[in-house]
Amino acid sequence: MATSRKRKTPKIAPTKANSPSSLDALFRPRAIAVIGASRRVNQIGHQIVRNLVEGNFTGPVYPVNPGATVVHSAHCFKKVSGIPGVVDLAVIVVPAPLVLDAVKDCGKKGVRGIVVITAGFSEVGGEGTSRQVELVALCKKFGIRLIGPNCMGILNTAADISMNASFADTQPIRGRAAFLSQSGALGAAILSDARSLGLGMSMFASVGNRADVSPADLLEYWGDDEATTEILMYLEAFGEPERFMPIARRVSRKKPILVVKSGRTASGAKAAISHTGSLAGSEAAVDSLLYQCGVLRVDSMKELFALAGAVQAGKLPSGRRLAIVTNAGGPGILATDAIVSEGLVMADFSKKTNTLLKKLLPPEASFANPVDLIASGDAKRFDAALQIVRTDPNVDMVLAIFVAPIMIDAESVATVFAKHAAATEKPFVTCLPGKDQHDPAIEILHRAGVPNYRFPEEAAAVLIGLRKLKKLRERPSEVAPKFRVNKTKARKVITSALDAGRDTLNGTELFTLTRAYGIPVVPSSIVSSREQALSKAKRLGFPLVAKVEIKELSHKSDSGGVILGIRDREDLLDAYDTLEARFGKDFPNMEILLQSMRSGGVETFFGAASDPVFGKMLAFGLGGIHVEILKDVVFRVHPLTPADAAEMVNGIRSVAMLEGARGKPPVNKAELEELLLRLSQMLTDLPEIAEFDLNPFLAGYDGEGSCILDMRVRLERC
């Protein structure tokens, strides 16, 4: 365990290169070389040396620069290999063309970790990209873990290390949040903001181009670090979601993980590409992936800081019921507004609370939630009211608001707030509108570790975030059941289609495939003559639907390719002739699919597609306009857990349509969830399935007669 090691007996474990503790060379080095150390005060190569020294790094710092003899009052070495003692970490600041030689020298010296600050690698393309490839190869060869290139450095505030190996202008406050920034420049601002907001950090890493150490590596490392109680990330792209996902899933159950993932919109993603040279995943994929991993995505850096502070108080709400105690109506209303539109509710007080509050408060006060102690509410009144409210079993979290009137002593009110915050296991946040950061009342709250905010809406947003974190952590973690399927039969269908040079499946193949996975299909036949139609119809029985089968045609019903309500042989021949007249000329190979006509259910949509970054994704929605026009579709990254499937089915806006709206009976939602899990299993078993659409799948009322009405599959050789 990283943090249990004593500084006295340093030991960089000689493990395999990718094990988490190999990051100890980076974050717990015994000695550090700064290659490219500079005598000029306004240079990065100087600032890093100064930050290390003034940050009181517990080991020796060795400036390296062939053109200098002293940097920041320390002896300067020509080469790393010339340094007499052991060197675990090298921070490299030399110009890009000199980096590879410096790394070779590090390898020779036995350095185990390097941070490459220098830019001019994959983010500029061309020569830079090949330079980065070489850099990674060198590090691999020497067993060196690499942060960067193109980054602003790393920090570890642990007392036995005290390392600021960055060129930030700010020394961080020691604390419990580990922070990863994918943007170097933003990293500097993050450290400055964290300091001025009083947010303490355990470790910090600016990962730059992520050529070696990735967000997943750091998640794993910090997940095991005892000094770290929460993990914050600013991400622009995902490098390796297939590693990130299981690690995040595991770590998020131990520690809250908060992420600002930028490149959220199309233009944002464009900017991300030009900035980091990496692919930004689609938004649907990012949102789903983070959610499925138990990671809370927040919208802005500001929100991240506000929430991170509150998380350090270590309390998450066990329910969604908020109580507000205030001495002023306005801010109480603003906070109420903000929470209710986001899924929290105002607590309904117990009878006891109501009785006690009525006894306690003057008649002009408001006893209902928000409790308004009115302007005369002083520390004593707050004390009594908070005691009653925070112990009410109907209350899951408390927001105390105090707008300082001239006649009330703000510091004693703050002291009362701190006392109640300490006394309860429920989240307890405060809001003192109009009070500046350095106000004595604010400092009381700050010292007591009470999350305090200036605006009621900020406090509300934080409480919403805490509740979301709690719910993420409560998400069931069970894995998907394995259904009994006929994988052999399904595999044969796929292989033979691919062998025939096709990337789609025909009607019979689709029928076999879906049957093999236990997915109900409507009885149907493909016919290519009037006679065949009549004979098959006899078997299927009327009423029937006739659909033209043409590969190029995607919206059959919009182009007149579907005829419903075929009641008898005469109707059938009419339909055949009509479709032939409409399509036969342009598509001489057309065939006609006859299906039993099903009705009396809800048309749903199931889909799968491949995301360039995240791999397979599954989608669920209602059919027709719901998917095509209203875009009322929920995505999840494959493979699905039962919780994922349930959230997909219940997550569409029009879920009421499944639950028996407009006088109709409900459909069986559990059946739809199971179908999603079966489809996910199919994707796992048959990775050649690159995309599919079940559109529509008829979900029968009361679970009767559900079946696929139409389906398409696209294959891709793996």
Added chain:
Amino acid sequence: MATSRKRKTPKIAPTKANSPSSLDALFRPRAIAVIGASRRVNQIGHQIVRNLVEGNFTGPVYPVNPGATVVHSAHCFKKVSGIPGVVDLAVIVVPAPLVLDAVKDCGKKGVRGIVVITAGFSEVGGEGTSRQVELVALCKKFGIRLIGPNCMGILNTAADISMNASFADTQPIRGRAAFLSQSGALGAAILSDARSLGLGMSMFASVGNRADVSPADLLEYWGDDEATTEILMYLEAFGEPERFMPIARRVSRKKPILVVKSGRTASGAKAAISHTGSLAGSEAAVDSLLYQCGVLRVDSMKELFALAGAVQAGKLPSGRRLAIVTNAGGPGILATDAIVSEGLVMADFSKKTNTLLKKLLPPEASFANPVDLIASGDAKRFDAALQIVRTDPNVDMVLAIFVAPIMIDAESVATVFAKHAAATEKPFVTCLPGKDQHDPAIEILHRAGVPNYRFPEEAAAVLIGLRKLKKLRERPSEVAPKFRVNKTKARKVITSALDAGRDTLNGTELFTLTRAYGIPVVPSSIVSSREQALSKAKRLGFPLVAKVEIKELSHKSDSGGVILGIRDREDLLDAYDTLEARFGKDFPNMEILLQSMRSGGVETFFGAASDPVFGKMLAFGLGGIHVEILKDVVFRVHPLTPADAAEMVNGIRSVAMLEGARGKPPVNKAELEELLLRLSQMLTDLPEIAEFDLNPFLAGYDGEGSCILDMRVRLERC
């Protein structure tokens, strides 16, 4: 004009009590009495005297308190009527039971304006309510304008007045924003926040219970005040929307009006009621009303302050194209994300700009928007890049971001930002992540009046707000056309129904009413026997629809009360028997409506309802599940302008359904807009129409054959 008066020749215009200039007695008094002035430092009655004196009020301040002889070194009077000089304004702080006597004394003295700080009026109900009624009656009698009761006071920072008649703990900065707060406690926080954010104020009023002076009065007054260039409001409820609406419409064309209206959600509204004793309007109504008046509603106080500062720079973007110039990728991406999800777009630079930037910047920089000057970008590079970008005709607004690296001088960059902000008519905002308020670079921007923000998302939100303001101002202000209708015939229908004691209209009446307003109706007949059905069918022609006519039944199709596709006489008799069998037993008075069967269009929904606060509202959406389940409906407050109607039709999420989705032809949207205006005219002409539903109204493809398929009207005697 209020502000053109010279202090030397004070004159409180002896106008009618409700004219705007009667507010001069409140905001431009020659002398002020503080009734209830106190010697005790921590009392409101002391603080007000002190604020007036230390705020350098330009006239005399007279403390009034029968129990004191001196307050804050000023002679204290027993009664207002005992004061020797003229007194224009009295601030009343005595306990509630003593207020009325104090007002009478003011009346005797000839005081023209009073501010009642004291609480214990309508907000506590009972005795308080009757006390407020008496207070208003007294003020009316004496021709006194009243602010409050239950408020924290008023301010006017104009140099010739310099009045802080509040008990806030903060002296405001003189400036150009007028601020109204409906919450007293929040008012104190507002003044403190404004000061610490550097937002200058012209006037401020905490209106409390709004017993006399209302938000509408202040809007009108500040609309004419030359020192005020923007108006900010925190509102909890609307007192008199029918006055507020035309005034806001007019004033918002002259000056931006920003509003935080709380009580947004159901629980929030509950809190608002218990706080102010006033009705909060429904959310749909509030949003529409403010929008229709050209008022920008913002979500939080924080956003209000951020935007208000930028508005003072006096520039609104003429388009939605933003250019970002940054020295760091991360914040550029965050800002891009934030703007694009809110309707702004990243500018596509002109060819010239692209060429110039490529010549100017090092190859590792990003020339596309956001322009990334990379970490080596100094003041000179920013200067050149901003010159190119801000003069590009494809750019409507500029965001300059600077994350200070160690080797770049931040103050010279800030100076360059200030220079370009001053040189352009386009909104120009800056973001210096990680920089504190008192950083010298920030102070340079501050002094130059450049709106600067710490977080890129804040800057983005402000630009979005500026664009919204501009669009509000560009909204066409033309009034609705008057259609030629047969009002007499329609009036007769309404009157005879009401006279017959009915509050709904039958089929024939509905037909007459809608025909009178030029609204197409499908040919139809009501029948009550099989014979009648056959004879009417001959006239209407097949195919037909049969609908059961039962008042109690609202969802006819869900309960089997509608039979479609009646193709001949046989079908018709079948349908008649079916409906009779289904409903005849329970509803012996049932009738049957026969309609020509129309198809081939989009079913839309038009509705009207009465809001308790705002009066009539109109609604538009698509029919069926769109209105009932997806709630995809746009509301506007009646009466509608053509712009309102166009926004309603184009504002639904599923507008694509009207524009020819899924291979269908489009419907005529202009016809739907006209229909909304005709319906609005109907509501004006016939105020007895309390509610109606046109559900569905079939909008024919290509504008052919549109007609009402079903309609209900509810009447209410006015």
